[in-house]
Amino acid sequence: MSENATKQATRTSETANVLADEPKGRTGASRVLLGRDAIMIYILLAFLVYASIALPRFASPVTVGFLLLDVIPVLLIAMPMTLVIITGEIDLSVASIAGLTSALMGVLWQAGLDMGTVLVISVLAGVVAGALNGFLVAVVGLPSLAVTIGTLALFRGLALVVIGDNAVANFPPALTGFFISKLGATGIPTVMIGVLVVMVFFGVLLHFTPFGRGLYALGYSKEAARFVGIHVNRSKFWLFVATGTVSALAGVYWTLRYSSARSDNASGLELTVIAAVLLGGVSVFGGKGSIPGVIAGVLLIGSINYALRLSRVSDVVLIIVTGSLLILSVITPSVISAIRRWNHDRRLRRHVPQAPASGSTSAVHQAH
Amino acid sequence: MTTTVHPTGTDSPRPSSGRRSPLSAIAHLRELPVLLALVALILVTWLINPLFLAPQGVKDILLNATIVIILAAGQAIVIITRNVDLSVGSILGLVAFGTGSLFVAVPGIPIIVVILAGMLFGAVLGAINGLLVTLAKVPALVITLGTLYIFRGLNNAWAGGTQFFADDRPQEFGNLSVDTVLGFPLITLIAIVVVVIVAVFMSGTRSGRDLYAIGSDPDAARVFGVPVTRRVLFAFVTNGVLAGLAGVLYTSRFNSVGATTGTGLELDVVAAAVVGGVAIFGGSGSVIGAALGALLLTTITGALTAVRVDKFWQQAIVGLLILAAIVIDRIAAVRTARRLRVSESRDV
Numbered sequence: 252m253s254e255n256a257t258k259q260a261t262r263t264s265e266t267a268n269v270l271a272d273e274p275k276g277r278t279g280a281s282r283v284l285l286g287r288d289a290i291m292i293y294i295l296l297a298f299l300v301y302a303s304i305a306l307p308r309f310a311s312p313v314t315v316g317f318l319l320l321d322v323i324p325v326l327l328i329a330m331p332m333t334l335v336i337i338t339g340e341i342d343l344s345v346a347s348i349a350g351l352t353s354a355l356m357g358v359l360w361q362a363g364l365d366m367g368t369v370l371v372i373s374v375l376a377g378v379v380a381g382a383l384n385g386f387l388v389a390v391v392g393l394p395s396l397a398v399t400i401g402t403l404a405l406f407r408g409l410a411l412v413v414i415g416d417n418a419v420a421n422f423p424p425a426l427t428g429f430f431i432s433k434l435g436a437t438g439i440p441t442v443m444i445g446v447l448v449v450m451v452f453f454g455v456l457l458h459f460t461p462f463g464r465g466l467y468a469l470g471y472s473k474e475a476a477r478f479v480g481i482h483v484n485r486s487k488f489w490l491f492v493a494t495g496t497v498s499a500l501a502g503v504y505w506t507l508r509y510s511s512a513r514s515d516n517a518s519g520l521e522l523t524v525i526a527a528v529l530l531g532g533v534s535v536f537g538g539k540g541s542i543p544g545v546i547a548g549v550l551l552i553g554s555i556n557y558a559l560r561l562s563r564v565s566d567v568v569l570i571i572v573t574g575s576l577l578i579l580s581v582i583t584p585s586v587i588s589a590i591r592r593w594n595h596d597r598r599l600r601r602h603v604p605q606a607p608a609s610g611s612t613s614a615v616h617q618a619h
Numbered sequence: 620m621t622t623t624v625h626p627t628g629t630d631s632p633r634p635s636s637g638r639r640s641p642l643s644a645i646a647h648l649r650e651l652p653v654l655l656a657l658v659a660l661i662l663v664t665w666l667i668n669p670l671f672l673a674p675q676g677v678k679d680i681l682l683n684a685t686i687v688i689i690l691a692a693g694q695a696i697v698i699i700t701r702n703v704d705l706s707v708g709s710i711l712g713l714v715a716f717g718t719g720s721l722f723v724a725v726p727g728i729p730i731i732v733v734i735l736a737g738m739l740f741g742a743v744l745g746a747i748n749g750l751l752v753t754l755a756k757v758p759a760l761v762i763t764l765g766t767l768y769i770f771r772g773l774n775n776a777w778a779g780g781t782q783f784f785a786d787d788r789p790q791e792f793g794n795l796s797v798d799t800v801l802g803f804p805l806i807t808l809i810a811i812v813v814v815v816i817v818a819v820f821m822s823g824t825r826s827g828r829d830l831y832a833i834g835s836d837p838d839a840a841r842v843f844g845v846p847v848t849r850r851v852l853f854a855f856v857t858n859g860v861l862a863g864l865a866g867v868l869y870t871s872r873f874n875s876v877g878a879t880t881g882t883g884l885e886l887d888v889v890a891a892a893v894v895g896g897v898a899i900f901g902g903s904g905s906v907i908g909a910a911l912g913a914l915l916l917t918t919i920t921g922a923l924t925a926v927r928v929d930k931f932w933q934q935a936i937v938g939l940l941i942l943a944a945i946v947i948d949r950i951a952a953v954r955t956a957r958r959l960r961v962s963e964s965r966d967v
Contacts, residue, residue: 405938
């Protein structure tokens with residue numbers, strides 16, 4: 252079996268496993284085919300088919316290229332963010348870390364260091380920034396929402412301190428060219444290989460390792476997770492280090508893709524990432540979600556935006572779409588479960604008219 | 620496990636001890652750290668540069684703080700119920716643009732009508748948030764992140780490239796943020812009155828106290844008979860009203876309003892509330908604290924300029940302040956918990 256095929260096989264079985272693990276009360280194929288992730292993927296595919304038919308210029312390598320180049324930062328950061336939100340935490344400082352990395356790259360490159368050193372130091376800065384978040388959340392025990400609002404301001408502030416209102420743009424053309432180069436005629440950007448590695452890494456980590464499975468337990472109940480022997484604080488710490496590191500990678504990508512290092516790079520990206528992750532089916536309460544679902548969510552937002560832009564819908568309407576999708580995606584399950592509960596109650600009342608409306612279910616079962 | 624802390628700062632009544640002395644009540648005020656920080660900041664800056672407290676300097680600081688103070692007071696109400704409203708920046712933007720349009724559409728419209736219309740508009744937007752949160756039972760963080768985008772998109776679609784400038788508005792309206800009484804600009808006085816009213820409501824009325832109960836433990840509050848849904852909806856509507864007021868005053872304060880007015884304000888506002896001692900998971904804190912937090916964060920900007928610190932350091936310092944506020948809050952919570960344990964074990 253060729254290497255590519257193996258990778259393909261791993262990813263399919265990964266999807267299957269995730270869906271199979273969801274306690275939905277369905278069994279066998281219907282579990283896989285009717286799960287939350289599967290529906291997300293159907294919507295994505297349906298939209299892609301529709302767009303290819305309705306928009307003459309949509310189905311082309313150019314689309315693939317620009318669409319992917321645009322979503323890569325969100326796609327990258329969404330991976331560790333999925334894990335963080337599954338544990339019931341959140342990281343709002345990701346875009347600031349990307350901005351700080353970008354500013355550092357600019358200043359270090361300007362100072363005449365060679366590109367290798369610049370990259371290593373910049374990514375290390377992301378690791379340190381993530382470790383600071385992790386320390387405050389996991390070791391000191393502060394709420395991550397508050398901590399990362401603080402570090403959002405702090406890291407963006409440090410980016411300003413580092414580079415001020417300058418911009419550095421004279422990165423080596425060979426390198427910036429590489430970042431927008433495509434794989435042959437497919438239109439897929441070369442850097443997607445790296446992004447794919449990150450995606451597979453976090454997918455395998457979340458779905459196939461004891462560490463990853465433990466994160467779900469952690470998201471459901473911290474106490475229970477501690478009792479079954481999960482290192483709650485250590486897990487959280489490393490997750491924040493991971494978001495810091497990947498955000499730094501996204502910052503590096505942003506800098507070289509646009510060939511510009513500025514303090515305000517990627518600002519506001521944190522809300523886009525979180526919107527995409529939640530749209531992908533991750534519960535903001537923790538304990539629910541999967542990597543394939545999130546990838547579908549990110550790509551759905553990306554392709555809808557791209558399609559609207561192709562049909563000359565102004566950028567301003569795009570954010571209405573993002574917001575509505577987000578709200579719809581969280582409200583629909585609530586509405587469905589409310590309808591289901593109402594149906595269930597009605598059926599119960601019809602079958603056992605003598606049972607009081609608030610009667611316990613066990614009594615109802617005995618009556619049968 | 621956390622205790623409900625009254626906005627006045629005294630602990631919940633404990634069986635083992637009587638009322639604490641006024642002095643110790645002051646020492647345990649949740650707002651004390653932010654108040655001390657504010658006083659220290661003003662003192663130090665004034666010692667280095669006396670011009671900082673010249674009438675014009677004070678006026679500038681107050682003008683800059685007014686909008687965020689109103690928004691932070693509203694946000695505090697929502698956060699106290701263990702929710703959050705990220706859409707306030709977008710609400711402010713929509714109302715500000717609406718205010719500008721109103722002045723152009725109806726020449727000679729009385730200012731008070733404009734203010735009331737803005738507050739009503741804000742109330743409608745706040746009610747949308749509140750209804751989505753309470754009916755769908757989805758976390759406010761997600762819903763208001765969604766409405767942040769939707770309101771901003773509507774604002775963009777409505778405004779397009781249009782901007783309203785100060786010339787489009789009557790002179791008296793602009794004067795709200797120019798004229799002063801006892802050194803306080805009129806819009807700042809409006810903000811102070813609003814904050815006092817809301818603070819009295821939160822600490823002195825039954826429905827205000829209910830909001831703290833909901834934030835401490837929503838399920839317990841429901842069991843206790845608190846109408847949780849109605850109260851939470853009310854908190855969002857009130858926040859919308861205040862954001863609407865802020866939007867109108869923004870139009871008076873700043874020269875132009877357009878499609879991007881108020882972008883990115885939401886995190887500043889949440890930060891101000893957190894710095895002011897409002898616990899991010901609800902149940903503790905006060906509107907006054909949030910207003911002080913907003914004043915502190917905006918004063919820092921002015922202070923750094925006054926002592927000639929590189930302006931680029933400003934945001935990093937704000938970040939450090941937020942972190943310091945959370946750590947102080949955490950230490951206080953740990954100490955309260957320990958004291959409660961000690962007093963409980965004494966009772967046995």
